[in-house]
Structure formats: structure tokens, C-alpha cells
Amino acid sequence: MPQTSTAAHTAWRVLAGVLLSGLAAAAAADTPPATTPAATTPMASAPAADAPAANASAANAPAANAPAAPATLDPFASGKVADGATKAAVCASCHGPNGNSINPEWPRLAGQSAVYIAEQLHLFKSGARPNPVMMPMASGLSDQDISDLAVYFEAQTPAGLEADPSYWQAGEALYVRGDSAHEVPACVACHGPVGRGNLAAGYPALRAQQSVYVVKQLTDYASGARYTGTNPAQASRNGVMMFTIAKRLSPEQIRDVASFVQGMR
Numbered sequence: 452m453p454q455t456s457t458a459a460h461t462a463w464r465v466l467a468g469v470l471l472s473g474l475a476a477a478a479a480a481d482t483p484p485a486t487t488p489a490a491t492t493p494m495a496s497a498p499a500a501d502a503p504a505a506n507a508s509a510a511n512a513p514a515a516n517a518p519a520a521p522a523t524l525d526p527f528a529s530g531k532v533a534d535g536a537t538k539a540a541v542c543a544s545c546h547g548p549n550g551n552s553i554n555p556e557w558p559r560l561a562g563q564s565a566v567y568i569a570e571q572l573h574l575f576k577s578g579a580r581p582n583p584v585m586m587p588m589a590s591g592l593s594d595q596d597i598s599d600l601a602v603y604f605e606a607q608t609p610a611g612l613e614a615d616p617s618y619w620q621a622g623e624a625l626y627v628r629g630d631s632a633h634e635v636p637a638c639v640a641c642h643g644p645v646g647r648g649n650l651a652a653g654y655p656a657l658r659a660q661q662s663v664y665v666v667k668q669l670t671d672y673a674s675g676a677r678y679t680g681t682n683p684a685q686a687s688r689n690g691v692m693m694f695t696i697a698k699r700l701s702p703e704q705i706r707d708v709a710s711f712v713q714g715m716r
């Protein structure tokens with residue numbers, strides 16, 4: 452992928468170990484076909500998770516080495532876009548037509564990684580991501596519903612607001628180069644040069660994401676509020692990456708980078 456070796460180097464140096472395999476996955480898979488069968492959804496194994504490196508490397512490992520995850524955890528194994536379109540009617544009041552939310556506090560889902568969406572819906576359903584609005588929405592969803600919704604939203608095209616002209620340039624610099632003085636890796640390493648994320652690995656897309664929502668999530672990661680439990684960093688198999696990074700960002704950096712990603716397409 453075309454980010455500078457400096458950005459990659461910074462990320463490697465800062466978060467060596469846990470993140471190495473994640474970065475490799477990002478480098479390998481910036482534009483995976485949307486239907487890549489995800490050998491990457493070992494959610495069932497996540498609680499074994501004082502070993503996030505093992506979980507992260509499962510993203511690269513041959514499927515044969517991965518723990519046998521229930522098929523329902525791979526949204527592409529059973530998800531149907533057409534069924535998801537019907538089931539998404541109830542979501543549209545907040546997430547907008549085709550997942551393009553118009554309320555800045557409600558995240559855009561259009562173009563989001565299906566693997567990531569499915570994981571997040573399971574996390575709302577289990578209460579690990581304790582959001583009072585989404586927990587009741589997710590509690591009634593079956594595994595099949597989650598797969599259908601996830602593949603439907605990934606197939607939609609993101610559209611939305613522009614970046615704030617006062618902030619996006621500083622935000623772009625952070626996104627592309629990180630902040631080595633504070634050991635912040637470049638966001639591009641995992642979220643990709645145009646913010647598509649890493650669809651197969653379930654690293655979320657950030658392009659066109661609502662800046663108000665992005666600010667809230669980074670603040671929630673930093674405070675530990677995004678996930679609950681005795682070890683919130685381990686509630687999501689990938690959560691530890693962002694807990695570490697978000698704590699190192701200043702409020703100004705969060706504002707700037709949120710503005711930049713809102714304008715990405």
C-alpha cells in the first residue's frame with residue numbers, strides 16, 4: 452500500500468508485537484474483494500484474549516490454523532444482501548437511507564466492513580459495547596439477521612458531509628504520518644489510504660464517517676467507555692489497538708482527524 456515507509460515504521464516501532472501482524476494484514480489487504488471469505492472472524496476465540504497477538508495473527512493464518520469458529524460469525528458464509536436490505540428498514544430511521552446517516556451522532560454504515568459490523572452487532576447484543584440505543588436494537592437480531600445486515604451495509608456506497616476547512620489539514624497529517632513525539636502510529640496503516648479500513652480483517656472503514664461520532668468513539672476508547680467488563684480492552688478482539696492509540700491523542704488531534712475522515716471518500 453502506498454503509505455510512506457516512515458508511517459509504517461512509526462507504527463511498527465510504537466506498537467510492535469501486538470500490532471505487527473495487523474499491519475501486515477493491512478498492507479496485504481487494502482483492497483480485498485468484498486467477498487473475500489474472512490478467515491478472520493475468530494470471535495469465539497476472543498475471550499482467550501490475554502493474547503491479542505494470537506488473535507490478530509489469525510487474520511493472516513491459513514484457515515486450517517484458526518480455531519473453528521461457528522459459520523455464522525463469517526457474515527459472507529450466510530449473509531444475503533437482498534434480505535439485509537429488507538431487514539435494514541428499521542435501521543434507516545437513524546442510520547439513514549442505505550446506511551448514510553444524516554445525524555452526526557449516528558454512524559454511517561454504508562461501505563463499512565461486514566466483518567466489523569457483524570462483530571459490533573454481537574458486541575451490542577452481548578452488552579460488551581454498552582450503548583443504550585443500540586443494545587435493544589441488536590438484542591432481537593438473530594445470527595442470520597446480523598449476517599444479512601452486515602453484507603448489505605458493506606455493499607452500500609458512502610456519501611456525506613465534507614471536512615471542516617479549519618481542521619482537516621492537521622487531521623490529514625496525523626492520519627498519514629502519525630505523531631511520533633507521542634508514539635501515535637499513522638492511522639493509514641490500518642484504516643487505509645482512502646479510509647476503507649481492512650474489510651476482511653474487520654478493521655473499520657473511516658471514510659465519510661460522521662465527525663461527531665468519530666470524536667465520541669475516540670474519547671470512549673481513551674476513557675474505556677467503548678466496551679465494558681473487567682478488561683474493556685479485551686472485550687473486542689481488536690479493541691486493544693484503539694485503546695492504546697486513543698489514549699495518546701489530544702482533544703485537538705481527535706477533532707482534526709475526525710474532520711479529515713469525514714471528508715474522505
Ligand code: HEC
Pocket residue numbers: 538539541542543544545546556557558560568569571572582584585588600655667
Ligand atoms: C434509534 C437510533 C438507531 C437505530 C434505529 C439503529 N441504530 Fe445503530 N447506532 C445508533 C447509534 C447512536 C450508534 C452509535 C453508538 C455509540 O455511540 O457507540 C449506533 C451504532 C451502530 C453500529 C456500530 C457502528 C460502528 O461504526 O461501530 C452498528 C453496526 C449499528 N449501529 C447497526 C445498526 C443496525 C443493523 C440497525 C437496525 C437493525 C440499527 N443500528 C438501528 C443508533 C441507532
Ligand code: HEC
Pocket residue numbers: 462470473474558625626635636637638639640641642653654655656657665668669687688689690691692693696708
Ligand atoms: C494498528 C491498527 C490501527 C491503527 C494504527 C489505527 N487504528 Fe483505528 N481501529 C483499528 C481497529 C482494529 C478498530 C476496531 C477496534 C474495535 O474492535 O473496537 C479501530 C477503530 C477505530 C475507530 C472506531 C470506528 C467506528 O466505526 O466506531 C476510530 C474512530 C478509529 N479507529 C480511528 C483511528 C485513528 C484516528 C487512528 C490514527 C490516529 C487510528 N484509528 C489508528 C485499528 C487501527
